[in-house]
Amino acid sequence: MAVITISREYGSAGDIIAEKIAESLGYQLVNKKLIEEILIKYGLLEFDDLYNSEHGVWGRFDSEKNRIVKMLNKTILAFARRDNCVILGRGAFAVLQDQTNVINIFVREDRYRRINNVFARKEAGNILEAEDMVEQHDRVRSAFLQTFYGLKADDPSMFDLCINTELADPGMxxxxxxxxxxxxxxxxxxxxxxxxxxxxAIMQSAIDEVLRQK
Structure with a gap:
């Protein structure tokens, strides 16, 4: 019936919303871990380290990064063709713009709440580390979208729905x-x-194989 892409600011409730709506609709949740498993089958072991690089590598274009992103896009398109899925992050909204059965949403939250959320989830050892992590993730996301899709990370026109999770909880x-x-x-x-x-067909076969192992 539909494909839902969920983009989010790091530290917001985007991950929780993705899990809840996938479970509620009976859709396949396509998250970072699942996408990585597909990319590994194609020998792209370095994607996660590259994506989260502290040195802003997405701000520089080269053929290797272009190859990785092309494969990422193919993976997103293959899952979307299967329909009935929730794709979390990884620029899926950019890849699936203007598809009539795709709902693109963006989840945001106040910066200080995000910092506190990261610390509360024990993703950081202290508040200062949590603040650094939020700032780093924001920079990486912005550079990734600008370099490979020519998009601004905070452009609301790219989304069908923008949600502030200070005002709307995941259930709402x-x-x-x-x-x-x-x-x-x-x-x-x-x-x-x-x-x-x-x-x-080759990508769909790889996806089938990974899903059978779940």
């Missing part, structure tokens, strides 16, 4: 998303959708 957001998925059936079908994407 999931209820709204469920209604949005239902409303997709009433949209015009003359626009392109993920059903029109060309099938990559």
């Amino acid at each position: 957001v999931c209820s709204l998303l469920e209604e949005m998925v239902k409303n997709l059936s009433g949209l015009s079908t003359d626009r392109k959708s993920t059903y029109d994407l060309e099938e990559d």
